[in-house]
Amino acid sequence: MKLESVIPWGRTFEEYRRMFQLTETDLTKLVIGIGDGPASFNAELHRMGRSVVSIDPIYAFSANEIASRIEQTYETVIDQMRLNASDYNWTDFRDEQGLGAERMRAMKAFLADYETGKQEGRYRLESLPATSFPDQSFDLALCSHLLFLYSAHLSEAFHWQAVREMLRIADEVRIFPLVDLTNQLSPFVKTVSEDCRERGLKTDIIEVPYHFQKNGNQMLVIRN
Numbered sequence: 623m624k625l626e627s628v629i630p631w632g633r634t635f636e637e638y639r640r641m642f643q644l645t646e647t648d649l650t651k652l653v654i655g656i657g658d659g660p661a662s663f664n665a666e667l668h669r670m671g672r673s674v675v676s677i678d679p680i681y682a683f684s685a686n687e688i689a690s691r692i693e694q695t696y697e698t699v700i701d702q703m704r705l706n707a708s709d710y711n712w713t714d715f716r717d718e719q720g721l722g723a724e725r726m727r728a729m730k731a732f733l734a735d736y737e738t739g740k741q742e743g744r745y746r747l748e749s750l751p752a753t754s755f756p757d758q759s760f761d762l763a764l765c766s767h768l769l770f771l772y773s774a775h776l777s778e779a780f781h782w783q784a785v786r787e788m789l790r791i792a793d794e795v796r797i798f799p800l801v802d803l804t805n806q807l808s809p810f811v812k813t814v815s816e817d818c819r820e821r822g823l824k825t826d827i828i829e830v831p832y833h834f835q836k837n838g839n840q841m842l843v844i845r846n
Contacts (some may be wrong), residue, residue: 625683625687628680628683629699630692632662632725632728632732633661633662633663634661634728635663635728637728638766640723641766641798643774650672650678652673652760653763653764654675654762654763655675655764655766656763656764657749658676661766662728662729662735663676664744665734665736665739675743675744676843677747677748678745678747679747681746681747696726700722703722705716708845710836711833711836714834730815732750750780750784750787760793761793762791763789763794763796769810770799771801771802771803773802773809774802785797785814785818789844794843794846795843795844798832798839798841799840805838806837811842823846824844827840
């Protein structure tokens with residue numbers, strides 16, 4: 623990964639809580655966030671005294687490098703949000719500037735925690751479809767805005783391998799959203815769900831209380 627190819631965009635703890643319908647009991651579990659990037663979820667959950675690990679290729683870079691890239695790309699992201707405003711529901715954010723302010727708050731919280739978190743092993747340079755974690759290292763794996771969303775970029779085989787890897791390292795997997803970048807249900811949701819059921823796993827599609835991307839208010843839950 624080259625830094626100039628990265629567009630950092632971090633979501634807030636509250637967004638994670640609603641995207642994955644996280645209960646207080648869920649937050650006491652051993653949690654791994656897949657592809658967390660510069661989200662504040664790890665920093666805020668750690669501040670609550672809970673156990674969390676985040677993985678992402680972006681963690682190859684320093685806090686200063688990520689901060690610089692955020693500064694370089696922030697206005698571009700906001701401009702794109704403005705141009706594609708009709709693809710989103712603006713009930714939680716007043717407009718793209720309000721969204722940007724919330725996301726920047728999350729990214730600043732991440733940056734303040736990042737170097738310490740790396741030293742503590744909370745931010746790990748790992749990525750799907752294969753990680754170095756031992757079997758069943760975690761209770762709960764959360765995959766945000768990676769699988770299904772990028773169905774045009776990541777193959778069906780990649781999705782199978784990635785889901786199987788998450789189930790190898792965690793008892794339960796939650797993936798959000800289930801739509802692709804065109805706001806349509808990813809065709810891989812059906813095939814991944816069928817693959818899991820054939821292997822004796824329990825799968826559920828659950829509507830969640832977070833709905834920013836149009837049609838994107840469901841998560842897939844898979845349990846060993």
